Amino acid sequence: MSLVVKNLSKKYGEKTVVENLNFEMKEPGVFALLGTNGAGKTTSIRMMLNMLSRDTGEVLWNGAPLDTATCNVGYLAEERGLYPKYTLMDQLIYFAGLRGIPRAEAKKRIRYWSERLEVEEYLYPQTPKSEDGKKKKGGKVQAPKKADQLSKGNQQKIQFMTALLPDPDLLILDEPLSGLDPVNTDLFKDIIRDEIAKGKYLIMSSHQMATVEEFCTDIIILNRSRTVLSGHLNDIKKSYGRINLMLKTETDVTDLIRREGLMLVSAKETEYQIKVSGDEQANRFLKLLIENGITVVTFSLREPSLHEIFVEKAGDAHEA
Amino acid sequence: MKLNKSDFTGTGKVFGFTLAQMLKGKANIISLIIFLLLAAASIPVMTLVMGGEAASSDTAEASGLKAVFVQNDTGYELDLGSIPQKNELFAQTEFVDTDVMDTEWSEDTYESVLGPAEAYVHLQKDTKKMCFTIGAFTLEEKEFEDGELDSCVSVLSGLLDEARYAQQNAGPEQISVLTSPYAVSVQSVPEYLDEKEENFDARFGVQLLYSVLLLILCTFVSSFIIQKVIEEKASKLAELLMVSVSPLAMLVGKILAVMTYILGLVASIAAVTGISYAVTGQFVDTKVLGQQFAAWGFTAEALKVSQVTALILVVSLLLGYLQVSLISGLVGTGCSSTEDVEPANLTVVLLVMAGYMTATITAGFGDSPVLTTLVSLCPVVSMFCAPVRYIVGDIGFGMLAVSWVLQSAVILLLAYVCARIYRALMMYRGSRMKLGGWIVMFRQNRAKEAESR
Numbered sequence: 001m002s003l004v005v006k007n008l009s010k011k012y013g014e015k016t017v018v019e020n021l022n023f024e025m026k027e028p029g030v031f032a033l034l035g036t037n038g039a040g041k042t043t044s045i046r047m048m049l050n051m052l053s054r055d056t057g058e059v060l061w062n063g064a065p066l067d068t069a070t071c072n073v074g075y076l077a078e079e080r081g082l083y084p085k086y087t088l089m090d091q092l093i094y095f096a097g098l099r100g101i102p103r104a105e106a107k108k109r110i111r112y113w114s115e116r117l118e119v120e121e122y123l124y125p126q127t128p129k130s131e132d133g134k135k136k137k138g139g140k141v142q143a144p145k146k147a148d149q150l151s152k153g154n155q156q157k158i159q160f161m162t163a164l165l166p167d168p169d170l171l172i173l174d175e176p177l178s179g180l181d182p183v184n185t186d187l188f189k190d191i192i193r194d195e196i197a198k199g200k201y202l203i204m205s206s207h208q209m210a211t212v213e214e215f216c217t218d219i220i221i222l223n224r225s226r227t228v229l230s231g232h233l234n235d236i237k238k239s240y241g242r243i244n245l246m247l248k249t250e251t252d253v254t255d256l257i258r259r260e261g262l263m264l265v266s267a268k269e270t271e272y273q274i275k276v277s278g279d280e281q282a283n284r285f286l287k288l289l290i291e292n293g294i295t296v297v298t299f300s301l302r303e304p305s306l307h308e309i310f311v312e313k314a315g316d317a318h319e320a
Numbered sequence: 321m322k323l324n325k326s327d328f329t330g331t332g333k334v335f336g337f338t339l340a341q342m343l344k345g346k347a348n349i350i351s352l353i354i355f356l357l358l359a360a361a362s363i364p365v366m367t368l369v370m371g372g373e374a375a376s377s378d379t380a381e382a383s384g385l386k387a388v389f390v391q392n393d394t395g396y397e398l399d400l401g402s403i404p405q406k407n408e409l410f411a412q413t414e415f416v417d418t419d420v421m422d423t424e425w426s427e428d429t430y431e432s433v434l435g436p437a438e439a440y441v442h443l444q445k446d447t448k449k450m451c452f453t454i455g456a457f458t459l460e461e462k463e464f465e466d467g468e469l470d471s472c473v474s475v476l477s478g479l480l481d482e483a484r485y486a487q488q489n490a491g492p493e494q495i496s497v498l499t500s501p502y503a504v505s506v507q508s509v510p511e512y513l514d515e516k517e518e519n520f521d522a523r524f525g526v527q528l529l530y531s532v533l534l535l536i537l538c539t540f541v542s543s544f545i546i547q548k549v550i551e552e553k554a555s556k557l558a559e560l561l562m563v564s565v566s567p568l569a570m571l572v573g574k575i576l577a578v579m580t581y582i583l584g585l586v587a588s589i590a591a592v593t594g595i596s597y598a599v600t601g602q603f604v605d606t607k608v609l610g611q612q613f614a615a616w617g618f619t620a621e622a623l624k625v626s627q628v629t630a631l632i633l634v635v636s637l638l639l640g641y642l643q644v645s646l647i648s649g650l651v652g653t654g655c656s657s658t659e660d661v662e663p664a665n666l667t668v669v670l671l672v673m674a675g676y677m678t679a680t681i682t683a684g685f686g687d688s689p690v691l692t693t694l695v696s697l698c699p700v701v702s703m704f705c706a707p708v709r710y711i712v713g714d715i716g717f718g719m720l721a722v723s724w725v726l727q728s729a730v731i732l733l734l735a736y737v738c739a740r741i742y743r744a745l746m747m748y749r750g751s752r753m754k755l756g757g758w759i760v761m762f763r764q765n766r767a768k769e770a771e772s773r
Binding site for chain 2: 046049050051052053068069073075077078079080081082083084085086090094095097098099159162
């Protein structure tokens with residue numbers, strides 16, 4: 001299976017919102033669609049899923065135009081929504097039915113995912129239990145909940161469930177972790193890991209760079225409708241080289257850093273984060289420290305984080 | 321833009337879900353109960369208000385006349401056994417021919433043998449006056465109404481007439497014609513001279529009745545459809561659903577669900593009204609309702625009640641429904657939040673009201689051919705006017721068919737517009753889209769399609 005996005009463009013009047021978006025997923029994994037606010041990420045996803053018309057371009061799944069007939073797609077939209085006044089079970093069975101899942105099978109899947117996402121109490125009638133876990137006699141059975149009775153996080157779990165119900169081959173997650181507490185974030189991450197392990201194709205749009213780094217193999221960064229960076233994440237990082245120097249010494253070396261013309265990013269007592277041009281400059285600086293009799297506690301050279309790359313690329317474009 | 325079969329995949333699911341949720345909605349359940357209660361109460365209340373009397377005076381069970389002893393000296397044989405079929409009042413009354421009794425009957429002796437719930441009727445031929453006389457006798461302390469005895473005499477005189485015609489070799493059909501009742505119409509001279517006056521009342525009455533029914537239906541429909549269509553946008557579900565189902569299938573599913581709900585509601589109301597009519601008839605004389613409607617001009621004759629008329633009304637209502645629902649669908653989808661529902665609904669209601677007002681006002685202008693043609697063909701107005709003009713005889717079936725074709729064209733045009741811009745409208749966010757916005761969106765989509773070709 002493969003996903004190919006070719007020359008996707010969209011204009012609203014004279015304003016270009018997506019310009020020649022190109023990427024390819026040849027293997028299962030997670031592809032990150034990154035960008036500043038308003039860069040065109042959601043519009044790109046909507047075009048990929050045929051919700052918005054494209055001015056140019058095509059999206060192919062196994063060589064055929066992508067739609068629900070050619071590809072089993074799961075989608076967690078950026079705009080989270082559920083019918084507020086209908087029961088959650090009715091809604092989930094309906095969403096599953098629209099994807100061609102028979103009622104009985106849908107119920108099975110709902111049971112499975114509700115356990116995994118820990119939302120059974122909102123979907124099924126609850127019998128009150130006493131402290132020892134036994135059924136309370138005469139206790140009133142609580143009716144299943146409606147969407148407007150749920151917290152935002154729990155609504156998000158139900159929405160995630162709707163994306164997972166069809167057991168999709170291609171799962172598109174638009175800001176999947178935004179607004180979740182750490183416990184639920186881990187719950188979502190576990191499921192994402194499982195989906196990756198099952199060999200699914202995931203496209204993830206997120207502003208949480210740490211999460212993207214954790215899961216994604218390939219990325220694309222959009223800024224103001226244009227692609228400013230794309231490729232394999234490790235290759236991109238390597239191309240930048242090891243330019244982050246984390247230094248800890250026993251004495252203050254601020255003067256030495258300035259004298260050497262290095263860029264001091266941050267300093268906390270005698271712990272420094274320094275920007276270097278590469279290995280050579282770092283080694284020269286280490287030699288200087290030793291020559292000056294400075295005791296080096298930590299000297300660590302790292303590639304830039306995705307966050308730094310993003311800020312550099314998106315920030316540069318902003319300034320331009 | 322070509323429509324594919326896949327554009328309608330999921331329509332059934334949308335239909336089922338929308339209808340199920342409508343039936344589960346508390347507000348809808350309460351409305352349904354209120355409507356059914358009103359329908360159930362309407363018949364007895366209307367009957368009583370219109371002066372319906374207790375059915376006891378007209379039913380056999382309540383009749384105090386238990387037996388009638390008939391002395392027939394006319395020379396004609398009377399079929400006394402047929403009386404219960406001729407008048408239900410006497411279903412439980414026994415009519416006895418005195419010839420088969422041992423007792424002697426006469427005007428002088430009847431009091432000694434007659435009971436308080438019995439009557440003695442003597443039919444004879446007066447050869448001097450060349451006529452028949454019918455004398456009815458009871459005890460002074462009788463246990464039935466005077467009117468019942470009058471009815472009894474009337475039935476017996478009818479039997480005598482039939483016997484006389486039969487003896488002259490008249491067949492059952494001829495007898496039926498000869499004894500059929502006749503209607504009496506009392507008119508003033510100006511009314512008699514201005515015969516059209518009566519037609520005017522009938523035309524206006526039928527037009528008003530149909531227009532009000534359609535107006536209520538359309539108002540209901542527009543409100544329901546706008547609410548249902550905006551539901552996904554207001555709940556931010558449009559994106560999620562559009563992955564699984566085409567916007568057009570969503571619209572069609574919702575329109576069909578609302579139609580089923582409304583038709584179900586109308587059918588339930590009609591059924592409850594019918595049951596109420598039957599039950600009320602057991603206690604009160606409901607004929608007064610028919611008489612009152614006839615007085616307003618709503619006779620079976622004026623309404624041309626027949627299967628063809630029913631079919632014409634169904635087709636016309638269906639076309640009207642589809643036009644209003646597609647317009648409502650488009651107007652509703654142009655909204656982004658529930659706050660926009662009211663103005664959007666008002667837009668559709670005003671449009672429908674314009675059609676309604678035109679229909680009722682022009683009904684008062686008579687049957688001018690130009691006006692009739694205009695209102696029968698003009699979109700929106702025609703859904704109110706064309707079937708009525710056909711029923712009252714102003715236009716023929718040909719003109720009605722042309723009107724239907726034009727209405728179908730409007731529906732297709734609306735469906736075409738929906739197909740082009742409905743997807744974009746679903747994704748549209750902003751202030752309520754008006755006609756200008758639709759046109760711009762329609763043009764843009766068409767231009768893009770042309771470019772892509």
